[in-house]
Amino acid sequence: EVLLLESGGGLVQPGGSLRLSCAASGFTFSSYAIGWVRQAPGKGLEWVSSISGSGGRTNYADSVKGRFTISRDNFRSMLELEMNSLRGEDTAVYYCATLARLLGDSYFDYWGQGTPVAVSS
Amino acid sequence: EVVLTQSPGTLSLSPGERATLSCRASQSIISRYLAWYQQKPGQAPRLLIYGATSRATGIPDRFTGSGSGTDFTLTISRLEPEDFTVYYCQHYDSSARFTFGPGTKVDVK
Numbered sequence: 714e715v716l717l718l719e720s721g722g723g724l725v726q727p728g729g730s731l732r733l734s735c736a737a738s739g740f741t742f743s744s745y746a747i748g749w750v751r752q753a754p755g756k757g758l759e760w761v762s763s764i765s766g767s768g769g770r771t772n773y774a775d776s777v778k779g780r781f782t783i784s785r786d787n788f789r790s791m792l793e794l795e796m797n798s799l800r801g802e803d804t805a806v807y808y809c810a811t812l813a814r815l816l817g818d819s820y821f822d823y824w825g826q827g828t829p830v831a832v833s834s
Numbered sequence: 835e836v837v838l839t840q841s842p843g844t845l846s847l848s849p850g851e852r853a854t855l856s857c858r859a860s861q862s863i864i865s866r867y868l869a870w871y872q873q874k875p876g877q878a879p880r881l882l883i884y885g886a887t888s889r890a891t892g893i894p895d896r897f898t899g900s901g902s903g904t905d906f907t908l909t910i911s912r913l914e915p916e917d918f919t920v921y922y923c924q925h926y927d928s929s930a931r932f933t934f935g936p937g938t939k940v941d942v943k
Contacts, residue, residue, distance in 0.1 A: 760932035772930045816885050819926035820869035824878035
């Protein structure tokens with residue numbers, strides 16, 4: 714069974730930093746691209762970032778580029794998101810989700826339950 | 835960048851009725867890069883449809899995806915009580931970026 718367990722969320726002041734983690738199990742982690750999707754309170758889904766199975770390719774939404782860094786540790790089956798210069802609009806539940814290899818990593822097939830991030834003074 | 839518009843914003847129907855949800859792209863897109871998700875309150879999204887028409891594992895056959903070009907549709911043939919929730923479409927582009935539509939809420943009439 715595929716399991717994704719996010720952690721690291723919490724309350725942080727504007728301008729602060731936070732590191733999110735996603736522990737994966739139940740599949741060959743290094744074989745799959747994976748990403749982060751967030752959802753602000755009462756709002757829709759927003760893609761944040763994704764990373765290839767090897768970690769060699771990363772992509773970011775314009776809203777987080779230059780502030781967030783995605784990385785993965787294939788030995789530990791862990792995904793991370795380093796978030797710097799946080800803003801109020803980064804307040805959201807952050808989900809990690811795997812990208813299905815069928816059809817070229819173009820959709821998210823398995824999702825974690827999310828970790829909440831609140832940016833407020 | 836492709837912008838996805840979903841309509842209606844809210845669809846009010848009764849159990850047993852047919853639901854037709856629309857997802858329109860701002861430009862023609864490759865059908866295989868269009869997916870649909872269902873999200874219930876307090877839960878993570880769940881993949882329903884990928885490649886515009888293929889049902890994900892375990893998804894009941896009352897869910898059907900169709901469309902091409904700029905117009906895509908998610909049809910729920912007969913609404914069950916558990917289907918009253920929010921649905922999102924999603925596109926993947928050639929720059930390996932993802933866009934979600936704003937969602938359609940299906941609620942009980």
